[in-house]
Amino acid sequence: MRSRRFSPRQSALLLFALGIALLAASRVVDELRTYQGAQVAVYVIAIASIVLLTGYSGQISLGHGAIMALGGYGAALSFTLWNFPFALAILFGTLVGSVGGFILGVAAARLSGPYLAGSTLALAVGLPTLADQFHILGGEQGLNFDIGDPPHWMQKLGGDNFTQYKWFFWITTSFALVVIWAITNLLHSSYGRNWKAGRNNAVAAGLAGINISQGKILAFTVSSGLASLSGALFGLLLGLVTPTAFPLSLSFAIVTGAVLAGVGSLTGSILGGVVLVAIPELSGALATHLGGSQKMTANLPGLLMSSLLIVVVLFMPHGVRIGKFGRQQQANK
Amino acid sequence: MFIDTLLIGISSGAIYSLMALSLVLVWRSTRIVNFAQSGQAVFSTYIGYEIAVRAHDYWISLPLAIIFGALLGSLVDLLFMRPLLRRVKDGPIAEIAPVIATLGLLGLLQSLLGLIWGNAFLQYASPLSAKGFTFGSHTVPFSPQNLFIVLASCAVLVIFGFIFKYTNLGLALRAASFQPEIAQLAGVRVSRVRNIGWAFAGATGALAGAVITPTATLSPNSLDLLFVSGFIAAVIGGLDSLVGAVVGGLVLGIGFSFILQYIAGSVTFLVGFIILMVVLLIRPRGIFGRDAGRHA
Incomplete structure (x- = not known):
């Protein structure tokens, strides 16, 4: 997206900054916000996987929650069973x-x-049930994926109050x-152009010599890799992976996030995340404000999310764009 | 044991067929897979439940729920799908917009139901016994309610088969899905005919909800898994064919029932996924699908 203006090295520097x-910033904000920041980072990766798959390769998946479960279970299994260090387990x-x-x-x-x-x-419905079938996958209780406190060198670097949540935030954001x-670079390479x-x-x-089905398979593989990476990080945030941690609604949520992002925009995925x-948080506050009945707190998030989804599809089919930058991106397609 | 498993399979297969039929009806009329179908069906079931509770009569609530389902289906098409298809013609999400929009509608309907009735499991009793028929000393797991489910599905199939084959409306429905432009030129009011397709689908979904719920419980999400099964059944059958939907439903119902009996209950959907994949890879348009869906 930005490569019209930034070279890969420049954008790397920009993102590093x-x-x-x-x-x-994580040193000043409180613990809850830090944890939510980590959640945003996890969702951003998951949404990016849908952006790549749907926005570029034109395929749709309602099962990326299950792919996230694959990543989560792969990481947790290698972490508990073979004592992989957590970074290796995530990979x-x-x-x-x-x-x-x-x-x-x-x-x-x-x-x-x-x-x-x-x-x-x-x-998405079928795969998580597999966990019940094999003893090694821990059944309903799931698998432990608790990486514990941040390592010493990190505590030295981050100061005395470098908590576990800050550590999570650090990992997921990186x-x-x-x-x-x-x-971004991949999508602007010949692969991305071929997908589009x-x-x-x-x-x-096809007439121009592009192998369409090979491209689709590659896109699905890369997208699944991203989804499973976010699944592994999702397990890390929860401290464990269970079959119920990856429900159908998770698959729908990341597709929703991608649609809000405009499906074609990687930078939009940050907004989606x-x-x-933010929606569960906001609707929680709203439900309390409106009286806070149990019905309200249980259903307001879904109501807000689906209304937002419908509004975006109906009125902003190109995603939520902000200002001039958005229009320019659209023109590039 | 074998016969018992088969009977359970037929009964659940009949329900899958109903859900599959409602998906096929929408697909044939608008070329959309209506992911909101389970939401519409469960909404109608809640209406039926409310009427049954107030009037103390299941047999009054059943037709009213079906009528409500038809109205809701028609409204969804009028107020929701038409503006959507008019507005979203190009752009990155044009192809998936119907999927996304119906998913959004599903979420909207379910959270509205949760706001009105709460998320607790409700009981929606039927006057028919849920106890199996007894032959001599053996009680088969097939109750009058199951029999009613199977008969209702057969009736729906016969009615739709008749409408599609022998009435002008059926001809118009087939024409509108086969060649919308030419049908329009020939004087078929395509958008109205499509709307009728949505109403039929809504009614079928409502029937599925109203007959299955007495054997289970009612909650805003209680028909979600039925939707997934119905979808698998419809795709196995080819999405375009009414007969295919029913055959797909029965195959899936009986298959699930045998897996439940002889392997394990929790893997049924995984096996469903594998069946679906195998069928799609061998016949990408389903067993009964044709490239041009012309036949009833």
Whole structure:
């Protein structure tokens, strides 16, 4: 998105500066906000995976919650069973999800529109139940993924009050920034252009020598890798992975976030992530304000989220854009 | 044991068929998979529940719930899908906009239901016994309610089969889905005909909700899994074919029932996913699907 103006190195520096600023900010804000910041970072990665898949490659997935579960379980399994260090465990989870995504992508490349949506929907419902079947996956209780307190060198670097949440924020934000940088470059490479070409006009792209189905499989694999990375980080934030941590609503939530982001915009995914975290918070406050009955607190988040989704699809099908920057992005498509 | 499992399968398959039929009806009329279908169906079921509680009569509530379902389906098309399809014609989400929009509608309906009736599980009793028929000393797991479910699904299939094959309305419905422009030129009011397709679908979904809920409980999300099964069934059948939807539903119902009996209950949806994948990879348009959906 920014490469029209920034080279990869410049954008890397920019994101690095942003990262430093965010990490510095985490020293002043309170614990809850720090944790929510970490959640935003996790959602940003998940939404970026949908942006890549839907906005660029033109495929849809309602099953990315299940792919996140693959990543979460891969990470937690390698962490508890083989005592991988947590960073390696997260990468292992990403690998597991990418392999799963590759297998799924081979099938997905042959399916279109509603068929793909429905198959991935069935996957989202079916896959988490697998955890009950194998003793090694811990059943309903799930698997422990508690990485404990930040290491000593980190506490030295971060000061005395460097809490676990700040450590989480540090990890997730670093991953998110690296992901945004890498994916931005990927989408502006020949891969990204080929994906877009295949999405816009498959016949013309095929005639121009682009292997459409190979591109689709690759997009699904990369997207699944991102989703499973966010799933592994999601497990890290929770301290454990359970089948119920990756419900159908999670798959829907990240698609919602991607739509709010305008599906085609990677920078928009940050906005999407903020909205996904902010809505439960806002609606909680609103429900308390309106009397705070149990019905209200349980259903207001869903109501707000779905209304927002409908409004965006109906009135802002290109996503929520802010000012001139947004229009320019749109013109580039 | 085998017969018992088969009977359970047929009964749940009949319900899947109803849900699959309602999806196929919308697909045939508008080329949209209506992910809000479970929300519409559960809304109608809540209306039926409310009437049944007030009037103390299931048999009054059933037709009213179906009528409400038809109205709701028609309203969703009029107030929601048409503006959407008019507005979102291009851009990055044009292809997935209907999926997203119906998902949004699903969330909206379910949270509204939660606000009105709460999220607690409600009981919606039917006068029919849920106890299985007894033959000699053996009680089969097939109750009068199950029989009613199967009969209702058969009736729906017969009615729709008749409408699609032998009436002008059916011809118009088929024409509107096969070649909308030419149908319009031939004097078919395509958008009105499509609206009728949505109403039929809403009514079928409402029937599914109203007959299955007495055997389970009612909550805003209680039909979600039924929707997923119905969707798998519809896709197995080809999304375009009414007969395919029913066959798909029965195959899936019986398959699930045998998995539940002989393997494990919790993997059913995973197996459903695998069945779906195998069918789609062998026949990307489903078993009964044709490239041009012309037949009833």
